[in-house]
Structure formats: structure tokens, C-alpha cells
Amino acid sequence: MTTATSQKSIDLTVLKARLKKKTGHDCSHPEIAGQSRNYRLFTVIMEEHDKVLVRVYWPYTADGLEGVSCAGGLYSEISTLRFLQKVDPTICAPRPVCYDDDLDGRVGGAWIATVFIEGTLLSKKLATLTNVQSYLVRQSMKEIYIKVLKSTGTNFNEIGSIRTLGNTAATTCHHPECSEDARDREFFIGPMSLSPSNETGVTAPPRPTDTGPFETGEQWLLAVACRHLEYFGSLRRAEPTQAAVRLQCKVLEQIYEATEIIRQRPPTDLVLEHVNFSADNILIAPDNPVKIVGVLGWSGARVVPFWGY
Known part of the structure; x- marks a missing residue:
């Protein structure tokens, strides 16, 4: 049986x-430079940026299952960056x-390029840190996380993920928020982007119309x-159990009875x-843990x- 991996490939010449x-x-x-369930990683040397990391969306695994990303995921990511x-x-x-959405399919998947950061994953070094070093790096993580939370300032008034119109991908976005009222703003809020699932067989993304903003x-x-914001095991949504339905009804009742703050x-x-x-996504300096x-x-x-975060 032919699997998805043998049917698809990434054309590095076209990517270059x-x-x-x-x-x-x-x-x-x-x-x-590496591979995960949903991406293949490459590095290039570019005269303007020196070393550059390129992540190509590659939802193909050895079992032949294909993951499907929520529309605009990489576009939202580069907008956030x-x-x-x-x-x-x-x-x-x-x-x-x-960033490029690879609409013609010639590369083999949408891709994003960022300047390469020389560093070591904190998760690989945690066990070797002294108590003092562990405390200091966690304090640094806390300070950065607070900065991330505060970075929105008063720029936005909707719930979702960041988009920018300063990107060719904006012309391929068919969501209703990509309208004239957003064109005067460099950044705005679009549908909520979700990371592709890492679970085998969980490949069907949420419907874009259900994801906001x-x-x-x-x-x-x-x-x-x-x-509405979950990946599922197949394109056909599984019927919920009676227990799940009862729990959902209870949660919905609590939402309707909640304070006015959620209705502002x-x-x-x-x-x-x-x-x-987390430590899996924190890079530390090779010579300074x-x-x-x-x-x-x-x-x-x-x-x-x-x-609600």
C-alpha cells in the first residue's frame, strides 16, 4: 500500500x-536540520541574515496518516513574530x-523562515543545572512570560490570533475579518490558530468558520x-457519548450563568x-546555561x- 510519505516530497531547488x-x-x-510529526526543518546560509531556519509544513508520517493544519496557522505565526x-x-x-503558503504546491508545503538562533534547548540541560542556575533561569522565564502577556497592550479588541496585512498571504485569506475595516491596521485579530495535533490519527482540524475571531x-x-477548537480523529466527527453530552450541557449552563465580565x-x-x-521551547546560550x-x-x-489564559 502506498503511503502519503512516498507520494509527496519537498523540492529543495524550488524552496531555494x-x-x-x-x-x-x-x-x-x-x-x-531535523523533522517532527508536522514539520521538516532545513537551514540555509543567506547573505543578509547569515544562517536561516526554514520549517516546511509536512504532515506526513510513516503510518501514512496526514495531519491537516488549521487554515492560516503559519501565517498567524509569522504575524505574531x-x-x-x-x-x-x-x-x-x-x-x-x-513566509509562503505554497499555493501551487511546488515546494511541497507551506513554509516559514526565521533567523537561526544558536542555542541549546533548556529541557536538555535542566538535569545538569545547579539549584542556583535552575532558579535564575526560571526567573528569566517568568520575566519573559510576563512580557509576552503584556505585549498586546491596547492594540486589540477581539479574541483570536494575530494577523498582519503586510504579507502576501493576506490575499489568500477568505475569512470575513479580512475586510476594509482591517486594512488601516498593520496588525489585527483573525481566527484562532491551533497547533497541529501530535497524536496519531488526530488529523481533522476545526472548521475555520468556528474559530473566531x-x-x-x-x-x-x-x-x-x-x-469547536479541537482536532478530531477523522474528517467525520465522532458522535459524543451520553456522559460527554451531559457534561457539555452542564458547562454551557455555567457559562450562561457566569458574571458579566465574559460578556463585555x-x-x-x-x-x-x-x-x-516550557523548557522544550526555551533556548539557552551554549556557554551560559x-x-x-x-x-x-x-x-x-x-x-x-x-x-481565561
């Missing part, structure tokens, strides 16, 4: 050409280079309670949530009320 077209700079041939680069570069998020906390909580329009005290903020040099894993970042 696209990088040059997007940036205007020559680069070396992409070299393999651009936003952070503008409002607070000290957060140590990767510096964005370019949400004008109130109540709308968002109802979408969560109704499981626009919602207040919005923060940027990094949904995967308490110095954080990078924060990775921005896929699925979202703007939500402070009380």
Missing part, C-alpha cells in the same frame, strides 16, 4: 528559488524572514465548550498567550482575556 524571490538575496542549498519584533524585541522570539469572552468559551464587548484585559511555553537566547514554539499563539 522561493527564498531568493521573497528576500532578494542568494542563499545556499537547504540542508536537512513580526508583532513581537515591533513591540518588544527583548522577548527573544525568532526574527522573521519570510470572538467579540466576547462568552463567544470564545462557548466555542471551547462545544469542542469589547473584551478587556487581553493578553498574548504562548500556548507551549542561565541566559535565555530564544523562545520557540509560537504556533497556536493567541490573544485571550487575562482571566
Whole structure:
């Protein structure tokens, strides 16, 4: 039986050409740097940015199952990185280079390029840290996380994920919020992006029309309670059990009876949530285990009320 992995491939020659077209700079041939369930990683040397990391969306595994990303996931990610680069570069998020949705399929998947950060994952060094070093690096993580939360300021008034119109991908976004009222703003809130599932067989994404943006906390909580923001095991949604239905009804009743804060329009005290903020996504300096040099894993970042993150 032919699997998805044997039917698809990534064309590195086309990827190199696209990088040059997007940036205007020559680069070396992409070299393999790793692979996860949903991405293949490559590095290139580019004259303007030195070493660049390229992540190609690659939802193909050895079992032939194909994951499907929520529409605009990488587009939202690079928009978030651009936003952070503008409002607070000290957060140590990767510096964005370019993004392409690979509409013609010639590369083999949508991809995002960021400046490569030299560092070691904190999760690989935790066991070797002294008590003092562990305390210091956790304090640094706390300070960065607070900066991330506060980075939204008063820029947004909806719940969802960050988008920018300063990107060619904006012309491919068919969501209703991509309208004239958003064109005067460099950054705005679009549908909530969700990280692709890492579970085998959990491949069907939420329906884009169910993912916002949400004008109130109540709308968002109802979408969560109704499981509109979850990946599923197949394109056909499984029928919920009676126990699950009863629990869902109870949660919905509690939402309807909740305080007025969830019904405020626009919602207040919005923060940027990094949904995967952990030692697995923290890079530390090779020669200084308490110095954080990078924060990775921005896929699925979202703007939500402070009380709900």
C-alpha cells in the first residue's frame, strides 16, 4: 500500500528559488536540520541574515496518516513574530524572514523562515543545572512570560490570533475579518490558530468558520465548550457519548450563568498567550546555561482575556 510519505516530497531547488524571490538575496542549498510529526526543518546560509531556519509544513508520517493544519496557522505565526519584533524585541522570539503558503504546491508545503538562533534547548540541560542556575533561569522565564502577556497592550479588541496585512498571504485569506475595516491596521485579530495535533490519527482540524475571531469572552468559551477548537480523529466527527453530552450541557449552563465580565464587548484585559511555553521551547546560550537566547514554539499563539489564559 502506498503511503502519503512516498507520494509527496519537498523540492529543495524550488524552496531555494522561493527564498531568493521573497528576500532578494542568494542563499545556499537547504540542508536537512531535523523533522517532527508536522514539520521538516532545513537551514540555509543567506547573505543578509547569515544562517536561516526554514520549517516546511509536512504532515506526513510513516503510518501514512496526514495531519491537516488549521487554515492560516503559519501565517498567524509569522504575524505574531513580526508583532513581537515591533513591540518588544527583548522577548527573544525568532526574527522573521519570510513566509509562503505554497499555493501551487511546488515546494511541497507551506513554509516559514526565521533567523537561526544558536542555542541549546533548556529541557536538555535542566538535569545538569545547579539549584542556583535552575532558579535564575526560571526567573528569566517568568520575566519573559510576563512580557509576552503584556505585549498586546491596547492594540486589540477581539479574541483570536494575530494577523498582519503586510504579507502576501493576506490575499489568500477568505475569512470575513479580512475586510476594509482591517486594512488601516498593520496588525489585527483573525481566527484562532491551533497547533497541529501530535497524536496519531488526530488529523481533522476545526472548521475555520468556528474559530473566531470572538467579540466576547462568552463567544470564545462557548466555542471551547462545544469542542469547536479541537482536532478530531477523522474528517467525520465522532458522535459524543451520553456522559460527554451531559457534561457539555452542564458547562454551557455555567457559562450562561457566569458574571458579566465574559460578556463585555469589547473584551478587556487581553493578553498574548504562548500556548507551549516550557523548557522544550526555551533556548539557552551554549556557554551560559542561565541566559535565555530564544523562545520557540509560537504556533497556536493567541490573544485571550487575562482571566481565561
